[in-house]
Amino acid sequence: MDEVLLRTLTPTVIGILVRRGADFAAAEDAVQDALVEAVRVWPDEVPRDPKGWLVAVAWRKFLDAARAETSRRRREVLVDAEPPPGPGEAVDDTLQLYFLCAHPSLTPASAVALTLRAIGGLTTRQIARAYLVPEATMAQRISRAKRTVSGVRFSQPGDLGTVLRVLYLVFNEGYSGDVDLAAEAIRLTRQLAAMTRDEEVAGLLALMLLHHARRPARTGPGGTLVPLAEQDRGRWDTRLIAEGVDVLQAALAQDRLGEFQAQAAIAALHADAPTAEETDWVQIVEWYDELVRLTDSPVARLNRAVAVGEADGPRAGLAALAGLDPALPRYAAVAAYLHERDGDLAVAARRYAEAARSAPYLAERDHLTRQAARLNARLRG
C-alpha cells in the first residue's frame, strides 16, 4: 500500500469535507479516522479511486460523529446538506489548509503539529514520537490548535510568510523517531510550490533540497558532526543539488529577492565547489550582505564574519566579528575558528572550550570539545 499517496490525499479530502459543510476540526478528525481505516483495509484491496474512497469513508465517519454528538435537528440539516460529488469538489483547498494550519494566532509548536497532521497526514503518535513528547501531550496540542483556528473562515486569505516559517521549522528538526521530518518538510514545500508561483516558496524549497543533499556527509560514525569543509563531497546527493539549483534559478529570475532565496544561493555556492578550497567565498560574502540587508539578523552577521574570514583572511573576519554581541549563539565557536586560522591556538582552544559549554546540541558540544582537545594536544606539542 502506498502510504505517501494516502498522506498526499489528506488535505484534499479535508477540503472536500469542509466544502460539504463540516467544520474544519470535525473534518480533520474524520479524515484521520478514514486514514486509519485505509491502512487496515487497503493492503487487501486498493480501491480503484483512492480519493473517492477516502471522501466516502471520511464523510461517513463525520456523520457518525455528528450523530453521536449533536441533536436530531442538527443531524438532519447535515444529512440534507450532503451533496452529490460535483464540480465543487474539483477545487483543491489544500492551499487554504496550509494557511489555516499556520495561522498567525497559533504558536509555532501548535502550527507545526497541526500542519503535520492535517496536511502531512501523519498520525498523532508519529508526530509525538518525532518530537519526543508523550502522545497525549501531542494530542492536546493538536486539539487546542484546532480550537484556536475554529473561528477562522476557510476562504480567508492567508499569510505565506508564516507558512514558510512553519515548514522551515519542520525541516530544521531533522529526523528522530520513525518519521523523517526533513523529507516530510520537503514533500510539503514541494506540494506548496506546485500551487503558487511565489519566489520565496521556491527559495525555501531550494534551500531545503540543497541542505538535504549534504545530509549523508554531515554525520560521521556514532553521529559525530562533520563540518562542511571536511565533508566527503562524493557523498553529496547530486540529483538533489541539481534540482535545488534549478528551482533557485527560476526563483531568482523573478527578480524579487527574499531571505530564503539568499540563503539558498549561499548553499548553492557551497554545493558548487568541488573542494572546500575552491569555494567562492567572495560571492558568498556578497550574498550574506544581501541577507543582512533583507533580515538585519545578527545570526546572518555572525555567519557573514566566517565568510569574510575565508574571503579576506582571519583578521578581517575577526574585525567583522568585533561589532557583534558576544552573547549571540555560536559567537565563541566562530571566534575560536577565526583565531585558529590566525595562528593563535591558545586563544582558539579556550574559545572552543567556552563554546562547548554553551552549545545547544549534544553533537555540536562534542564536536567543539573535540576541537578544543585537538588544539590543546598540539599546544602540548
Add this chain to the structure above:
Amino acid sequence: MAKYLLLKHYRGAPAPVNNVPMDQWAPEEISAHMQYMADFAARLEGTGEFVDGQALSPEGTFVRYDGEGRPPVTDGPFAETKDLIAGWMVIDVDSYERAVELAGELSAAPGAGGKPIHEWLEVRPFLTGPPTITE
C-alpha cells in the same frame, strides 16, 4: 522491576580518580568515551533495561514565585558552589544490586589516557505507585 535514576554531575559529586577535563584529552580519547556511552545505552536497550537518557546544558537558573502580579524572581546563573547536574540515565531493572552494577560499568567509561574515569554517579530509586498487594 524498579526504576532508578543514574545521575551524573558537572559539579557537586566527589572528584573522580581520573580527573582531567575533557578538552585536555586526546581527540581519539573523546571518541572512545562517546562510543562507550552509546554502546552502554544500546546494550541496555538490548536487555530491556533502558528507559531514557538526557544531557543537560551547564547553564541553569533558580526561579521562584514572588507574589501575585509580580514576575518570578530569578537568581541568574548558578553560583560556583551549587550542585550541577550534567545528565541522567533512567533504567528499569530487577534489583538495587543490578542498578549499582550498571552504574559501576557506566563509571568505568574511558577518559584521559584511555583509562576509566572512575566518576562518581548517584543512584536514586524512583518513588512509584503502591503495589496492589501490600500485605
